[in-house]
Amino acid sequence: MGATCSSILPSSCCRQDEGLNREEEPLLADKERRAVNMLVELFERRSTVSFYEGEPLSALSTLAYSDIYHLQLSAATVFSEISEMDTRPVAREALEPILYMLQSPHIDVQNGASAALGNLAVNVENKLLIMRMGGLEPLIRQMLSPNIDAQVNSVGCITNLATADENKTPIAKSGALLPLTRLARSRDLRVQRNAAGALLNMTHSAEHRQQLIGAGAVPVLVELLGLDDPELQYYATTALSNIAVDDSGRQLLWNTQHALIDALIRLVDTSTIKVQCQTLLTLRNLASDDQFQVQIVEKGGLDSLLPLLQSAYDPLVISASACLRNLSIHPDNEKPILDSGILTCLVSLITQSGNEEVQCHLISALRNLVANNNADNTPFVEAGLFENIKEVMENPASSDLVIGEVIAALNVFAINELLAPYVLNGGFIELLIPLTRSSVPELQYNACVALSSIAGKAGEASESLVRTWDRPEGGLQSYLAAFLVIDEGMDPMLRSIALWTVLLLLESESPDLIRLVTSHPSIIRNVQKIAAANAPSDGDPRNSAYTGDSFAGPRSSRVFESDGYDQDGENTEENDDDVYTRMVNLAQDVVSLVNTLEY
Numbered sequence: 001m002g003a004t005c006s007s008i009l010p011s012s013c014c015r016q017d018e019g020l021n022r023e024e025e026p027l028l029a030d031k032e033r034r035a036v037n038m039l040v041e042l043f044e045r046r047s048t049v050s051f052y053e054g055e056p057l058s059a060l061s062t063l064a065y066s067d068i069y070h071l072q073l074s075a076a077t078v079f080s081e082i083s084e085m086d087t088r089p090v091a092r093e094a095l096e097p098i099l100y101m102l103q104s105p106h107i108d109v110q111n112g113a114s115a116a117l118g119n120l121a122v123n124v125e126n127k128l129l130i131m132r133m134g135g136l137e138p139l140i141r142q143m144l145s146p147n148i149d150a151q152v153n154s155v156g157c158i159t160n161l162a163t164a165d166e167n168k169t170p171i172a173k174s175g176a177l178l179p180l181t182r183l184a185r186s187r188d189l190r191v192q193r194n195a196a197g198a199l200l201n202m203t204h205s206a207e208h209r210q211q212l213i214g215a216g217a218v219p220v221l222v223e224l225l226g227l228d229d230p231e232l233q234y235y236a237t238t239a240l241s242n243i244a245v246d247d248s249g250r251q252l253l254w255n256t257q258h259a260l261i262d263a264l265i266r267l268v269d270t271s272t273i274k275v276q277c278q279t280l281l282t283l284r285n286l287a288s289d290d291q292f293q294v295q296i297v298e299k300g301g302l303d304s305l306l307p308l309l310q311s312a313y314d315p316l317v318i319s320a321s322a323c324l325r326n327l328s329i330h331p332d333n334e335k336p337i338l339d340s341g342i343l344t345c346l347v348s349l350i351t352q353s354g355n356e357e358v359q360c361h362l363i364s365a366l367r368n369l370v371a372n373n374n375a376d377n378t379p380f381v382e383a384g385l386f387e388n389i390k391e392v393m394e395n396p397a398s399s400d401l402v403i404g405e406v407i408a409a410l411n412v413f414a415i416n417e418l419l420a421p422y423v424l425n426g427g428f429i430e431l432l433i434p435l436t437r438s439s440v441p442e443l444q445y446n447a448c449v450a451l452s453s454i455a456g457k458a459g460e461a462s463e464s465l466v467r468t469w470d471r472p473e474g475g476l477q478s479y480l481a482a483f484l485v486i487d488e489g490m491d492p493m494l495r496s497i498a499l500w501t502v503l504l505l506l507e508s509e510s511p512d513l514i515r516l517v518t519s520h521p522s523i524i525r526n527v528q529k530i531a532a533a534n535a536p537s538d539g540d541p542r543n544s545a546y547t548g549d550s551f552a553g554p555r556s557s558r559v560f561e562s563d564g565y566d567q568d569g570e571n572t573e574e575n576d577d578d579v580y581t582r583m584v585n586l587a588q589d590v591v592s593l594v595n596t597l598e599y
Contacts, residue, residue, distance in 0.1 A: 076112025
């Protein structure tokens with residue numbers, strides 16, 4: 001700001017020939033007069049002077065601690081001015097006079113001091129030091145003032161302080177959240193913005209989100225969605241998005257904020273891109289729950305969402321595809337999404353988008369739509385789904401994350417009656433086999449699971465499986481043999497998947513596949529060794545599924561699809577003993593089945 005010394009330092013300080021009435025203002029002490037004269041000179045060349053140390057700070061401190069109102073006001077104003085230009089880390093000695101003036105009985109002195117603190121609080125070190133020196137309490141008192149400028153400055157400073165993680169808990173426990181929530185409804189836009197920004201900064205941990213909810217911030221944030229100010233809309237949508245991360249937060253929003261989805265859907269069509277993006281992410285987080293998934297679609301969310309997938313602005317496409325991914329989870333949304341005519345666009349974007357987040361979200365959405373579709377899956381084929389995902393798999397530029405999503409989708413497609421032939425005969429087996437040797441554990445595991453799903457269709461795909469038995473890169477036999485080698489370092493889960501795959505191949509009733517498996521020089525031999533590691537003793541009540549007359553033909557159960565959680569979210573992770581026991585049991589089942597086969 002272009003302030004001059006005369007606009008900051010009082011005229012009584014600059015002109016000594018115009019005395020003051022002693023009844024109106026006490027005379028300056030010599031020390032104060034010298035400080036004023038020094039500051040008049042220094043302020044004229046302030047761009048080259050550091051006021052936070054040495055003689056300049058000493059002169060400012062003299063004015064700050066003075067009993068003379070105009071001198072205090074001058075000090076507060078100078079600190080406010082210089083801190084706009086210079087926000088370096090400062091020492092305690094520089095903050096002490098500012099904090100002292102924050103407790104002045106004069107509101108304009110307080111305002112200057114809080115403005116200076118707010119400016120300095122953009123620096124991380126200063127944020128922490130202000131809190132350690134007790135700056136929060138006087139800021140809260142100033143925030144409660146009816147003076148608008150006091151509210152603007154104090155709330156703005158608290159907003160900056162709240163960006164430091166170390167400060168969030170003290171702020172939450174200080175009682176500041178209630179007045180901040182109240183001021184978010186202020187008629188002054190500056191106060192509203194600062195208060196909403198402070199509330200947003202307090203939504204970055206579950207504990208603080210609960211404290212905000214307790215302070216009644218949620219209905220206020222929802223109200224802000226309906227205002228015309230893009231900054232307020234952005235702060236409110238971002239804060240609500242963070243609150244919607246928690247199960248309890250989403251449940252509260254569902255139970256109490258019945259106008260929320262309508263307000264968010266209206267904001268999807270706003271002209272402010274950052275508000276659009278954040279609104280979509282809020283809808284995505286809400287759509288983690290099935291009731292919101294259905295409500296968003298029922299209230300017309302797809303009409304606003306789907307056109308944004310064709311935006312030229314990547315962040316919008318990412319946000320829209322992330323939202324669609326969650327909406328596609330619910331079976332009731334499958335038909336509205338397909339009826340919207342967006343399927344061809346979704347499929348083409350898999351290859352057209354150069355953004356891995358978009359690709360991952362859309363592949364996952366398509367996987368969900370197929371999994372939920374109990375009717376005709378022909379539209380997926382006609383839209384070019386398999387050509388596009390194969391192109392992604394063959395593209396060297398495709399990331400591991402994208403390939404992982406494709407494999408997960410193939411696993412779902414392979415167990416779909418209509419789509420399975422396109423997986424079995426589309427060249428995907430050849431692409432999956434090399435991935436069983438991937439150095440990325442998730443890719444390796446998912447590729448093995450996908451091959452086991454394909455093996456479950458071996459009766460329909462015997463030609464493809466026979467063709468890929470020894471190629472590419474050694475083929476299926478090489479993968480199975482490698483994972484069945486007696487090696488203590490082998491992951492028991494991967495070995496179990498290989499055993500399950502062998503079992504499914506033997507169940508295929510394909511003479512060629514049965515011959516290839518049973519005549520392999522090491523596969524059956526190693527399976528027998530695994531089975532013998534814990535062979536049942538005489539009288540063991542555990543019977544093989546293939547002992548005596550119990551063989552009832554091919555089975556369709558899939559035992560390697562769990563992500564470790566059941567449908568209610570309960571942890572179902574197996575311990576090492578369970579995994580090992582299952583592996584041995586599978587090996588014993590394979591041996592029992594081999595003994596029943598004629599080959």
